[in-house]
Amino acid sequence: MQLLKNKVMQEGIVLSDNVLKVDSFLNHQMDPVLMKEVGREFSRRFSHEPITKILTIESSGIAPAIMTALELEVPMIFARKHKSLTLRDHILVEKVYSFTKQETNEITVSKKFLSSDDHVLIIDDFLANGEAAFGLARIVEQIGAKVAGIGIVIEKSFQPGGRLLQEAGYQVESLVRIAALDNGCVTFAEEVIS
Amino acid sequence: MQLLKNKVMQEGIVLSDNVLKVDSFLNHQMDPVLMKEVGREFSRRFSHEPITKILTIESSGIAPAIMTALELEVPMIFARKHKSLTLRDHILVEKVYSFTKQETNEITVSKKFLSSDDHVLIIDDFLANGEAAFGLARIVEQIGAKVAGIGIVIEKSFQPGGRLLQEAGYQVESLVRIAALDNGCVTFAEEVIS
Numbered sequence A, B: 001m002q003l004l005k006n007k008v009m010q011e012g013i014v015l016s017d018n019v020l021k022v023d024s025f026l027n028h029q030m031d032p033v034l035m036k037e038v039g040r041e042f043s044r045r046f047s048h049e050p051i052t053k054i055l056t057i058e059s060s061g062i063a064p065a066i067m068t069a070l071e072l073e074v075p076m077i078f079a080r081k082h083k084s085l086t087l088r089d090h091i092l093v094e095k096v097y098s099f100t101k102q103e104t105n106e107i108t109v110s111k112k113f114l115s116s117d118d119h120v121l122i123i124d125d126f127l128a129n130g131e132a133a134f135g136l137a138r139i140v141e142q143i144g145a146k147v148a149g150i151g152i153v154i155e156k157s158f159q160p161g162g163r164l165l166q167e168a169g170y171q172v173e174s175l176v177r178i179a180a181l182d183n184g185c186v187t188f189a190e191e192v193i194s
Helices: A002-011 A032-045 A062-072 A131-142 A161-167 B002-011 B032-045 B062-072 B131-142 B161-167
Strands: A053-057 A076-082 A091-098 A103-110 A119-127 A146-156 A172-182 A185-188 B053-057 B076-082 B091-098 B103-110 B119-127 B146-156 B172-182 B185-188
Touching: A002 A032, A002 A146, A002 A172, A002 A185, A032 A062, A032 A146, A032 A172, A032 B062, A053 A062, A053 A131, A062 A076, A062 A119, A062 A146, A062 B032, A062 B062, A076 A131, A091 A131, A103 A131, A119 A131, A119 A161, A131 A146, A131 A161, A146 A161, A161 A172, B002 B032, B002 B146, B002 B172, B002 B185, B032 B062, B032 B146, B032 B172, B053 B062, B053 B131, B062 B076, B062 B119, B062 B146, B076 B131, B091 B131, B103 B131, B119 B131, B119 B161, B131 B146, B131 B161, B146 B161, B161 B172
Parallel strands: A053 A076, A053 A119, A119 A146, A146 A172, B053 B076, B053 B119, B119 B146, B146 B172
Antiparallel strands: A076 A103, A091 A103, A172 A185, B076 B103, B091 B103, B172 B185
8 A cells, every 4th residue: 555655654663673753643643544544445345345343453443443333334343452351251352462561361252243144354553463353353253253353553574473463364554564664764575466 | 522422322331330441442353443533533622623643552542643643644653651661861750659559659751752842632531530631741841842732532420530631721532421320330421412
């Protein structure tokens, strides 16, 4: 997605060889017009799927997810992150390890918003090791629903998440794929036109 | 806002005399078409203000805030919540007490996304005691920017937040005002047509 690539080139800050800071348009400050285009692009890429729900995780996934939901006219659900839970009635729970924060969180979705008939499109802002996306997929599958696909705004394709998700059989669509972050520079992966 | 009132009547669950659960369309699952209408209504109510930024707080404020930002074509910023921070460089910090959780969080916004020229519209999903809204307003004022107004999706007007914010001189626009939650029933406050 060229618009997003331009934004990464203009405003992305390479902090280390695996950290790209995009807090001016995606993680802290958000560009609403760009988010609308992101939603439109996800809706186009998954137009062959009978999607009934969008699922994301708080907080940076919410804006791209609600724009995709608006485009597809289906409800959006955001999973909550908790340190650990005592009350587990009526909720779907999965553990998710964060390599960045080096901690395990529990993510939860209320059982009443997913059913076995659902075709769920998972949306997230970043894909690195795939922990969050796999956690969301397990939530969907716990209730017997189908993962219709996984839409990612920015994939760091030099980390294994994208490959692992595809090997597990999921359709992964990343709007921008970053092949390397070296010497303060972003190298994009070759684009596969779908 | 009648559409939102209908949704509260159809799907809101009164859990106690001060807790209304709206997790089917606002706090966990979100209705994107309703969120778009919410954004349109906030934009209408503050159309007299030269708004340059939208500010909200993670997580439930993000969807109504991004839709308002889209309508006004200005950037949206969401404040982060933290237990407590050690590194305080380059960020604006305020303490916010949550009566629901009975804990104090620090909320932060990066200094680089607000300047003294900004006219900031604060958006949040709920207004009860006003702690979050006051915290966001103090963030804006710390940097010398102007609070253009405060837009709330659901105000519990039997709690003091709305009155306190107005007494402090802010224009508060709540799309739905709830006067009481008694015996499992929602009583709406009289609507003031603006």
